[in-house]
Amino acid sequence: MKIRLAGAEVFVGQGGVDWEAGRRTLVLQHGAGMDRTVWVLLARYFARHGFNLVCADLPAHGGSRGDALTTVEAQAAFLWQLLDELQESHALPSTPAVLGGHSMGALIAVEAAGQQPERVEQLLLFGSGYPMPVAQPLLEAAAANEQTAVDMIAIYSHCLKSQLGHNAVAGISVQNSAMALLERCAPGVLHADLAACNAYAGLDAAAKAFGEGKATLIVGAEDRMTPLKMSRNLAGQLGAELVVLKDCGHMVMSEQPEDTLQAVRRVLL
Numbered sequence: 001m002k003i004r005l006a007g008a009e010v011f012v013g014q015g016g017v018d019w020e021a022g023r024r025t026l027v028l029q030h031g032a033g034m035d036r037t038v039w040v041l042l043a044r045y046f047a048r049h050g051f052n053l054v055c056a057d058l059p060a061h062g063g064s065r066g067d068a069l070t071t072v073e074a075q076a077a078f079l080w081q082l083l084d085e086l087q088e089s090h091a092l093p094s095t096p097a098v099l100g101g102h103s104m105g106a107l108i109a110v111e112a113a114g115q116q117p118e119r120v121e122q123l124l125l126f127g128s129g130y131p132m133p134v135a136q137p138l139l140e141a142a143a144a145n146e147q148t149a150v151d152m153i154a155i156y157s158h159c160l161k162s163q164l165g166h167n168a169v170a171g172i173s174v175q176n177s178a179m180a181l182l183e184r185c186a187p188g189v190l191h192a193d194l195a196a197c198n199a200y201a202g203l204d205a206a207a208k209a210f211g212e213g214k215a216t217l218i219v220g221a222e223d224r225m226t227p228l229k230m231s232r233n234l235a236g237q238l239g240a241e242l243v244v245l246k247d248c249g250h251m252v253m254s255e256q257p258e259d260t261l262q263a264v265r266r267v268l269l
Contacts, residue, residue, distance in 0.1 A: 002063065005085055011036065011063030012086065013055035015047025019092050024121070026051040026268070029079065031103030031127070032193035033153070033182045035062025038102060041257050042264060049269060052092060056082055060189050068192040072104070072200040076111035080119075098268065100124035102253065103226065104197050107132060110215075110238070114206025123215035123238070124264060127223060127250045129230025130237065134198040142191035149190060150182045157250035159222035166247075174254040203237065212239025218263050220248030220255065241267075 001012050013036040026046050028039045036043075036055040047053045058075060059066035069075045079099075086092040098121050101109035106128030113120040141149035155163070158175045165173050182190065215238040219231045228244065235242040243263045248256045 001090070003085065003090060005082060006066070008059060008066030009064060010059070010066075010082060011057045012082070013039070013043060013053065015043035015045075015051075015053035015055065017047035017053070019052040019090075021093050023050055023052045023093065024268075025054065025093065025095060025097040027054045027079070027083070027097050027099050027109075029056070029099070029101040029105035029108050030058070030061070031101070031105045032197060033061075033185045033190040034102075035181065035184075037062070037181070038253055041261060042100075042253065045261060046264075046268065051098075051268075054083070054086065054092065054097075060186055060192075068186075068189045070192050070196055072107045072111050072196050073202060075104075075108045075196065076115055079108060079112050080116055083119075096121040098122050098124060100126065101128070102126040103128060103250065104132070104193055107197060107200050107203070110203055110210070111200075111206050114202070114209040117210045120210065121214075122267075123210075123240070124267065125215060125217045125234070125240070126260070127219055127226060127252050128217060128234060129219070129223075129226035129228075130203045130234040131230065132197040132200065132226060134194045139191065139194055139198065142194050145187045145191075147183075150179050153182060153225070154179045156224040159220060159247055159249040159255065161247050162249060162251070162255045168258070174251060177254065178251055203234070207237045210238070214238075215240035216243065216263075216267050217241070218243045218245065218252055218260055220245050220250060220252050222248060223250045225250040 057064035060068040106125035
């Protein structure tokens with residue numbers, strides 16, 4: 001569905017199922033340079049297993065218009081503005097939500113939970129860690145809108161098997177699919193996202209406000225974008241369960257879709 005928010009069009013995915021009263025709400029936020037399509041499997045599954053799904057494109061991403069938001073704090077505030085609008089005018093029930101996010105989206109989810117902890121049931125964080133520094137060559141390439149930025153992300157985000165084409169679906173390259181998605185970014189958007197991740201320093205305060213024991217991290221054993229050291233640090237700050245998937249890099253939803261789905265099922269169902 002498309003809505004208007006602060007004068008700009010925002011695309012909100014629902015997993016193909018209309019929202020209903022009496023259901024829990026699951027919000028899934030995409031990462032840097034990506035859009036709602038990274039959540040296709042999880043969104044469609046949980047929309048058919050008792051959840052109202054909210055998978056929105058951030059401003060300037062996917063089907064949403066407007067300008068890219070340049071800080072994680074602003075992105076989290078946008079998420080609450082969106083949920084307020086959906087609850088007030090589009091029949092989304094006003095109940096505490098499960099907030100999920102991948103990579104930058106995980107930082108957004110934690111920051112949002114810190115901003116309004118009473119509205120968050122629990123956190124689901126994918127391919128995430130803290131801090132989330134971005135190498136200077138990648139920032140410079142993204143600022144110049146160079147193809148090398150996409151290439152670097154594709155290489156460092158996927159484990160060796162994924163780069164060699166290993167996939168349960170014949171003919172599918174998850175690395176090439178990720179590159180195609182990143183290449184659709186408007187100029188400046190990928191850099192804004194990466195710079196926001198690199199600059200974010202608010203997790204300590206957000207974790208303290210939200211509390212411990214209400215989060216799960218699902219990460220890849222071979223993630224080179226947010227290595228396990230950073231994932232363990234984030235899990236420790238949140239008192240979170242840490243689920244590590246074998247033969248998997250940063251893109252857990254596409255590299256190990258079934259294992260990721262089952263990990264989320266164990267938490268939510």
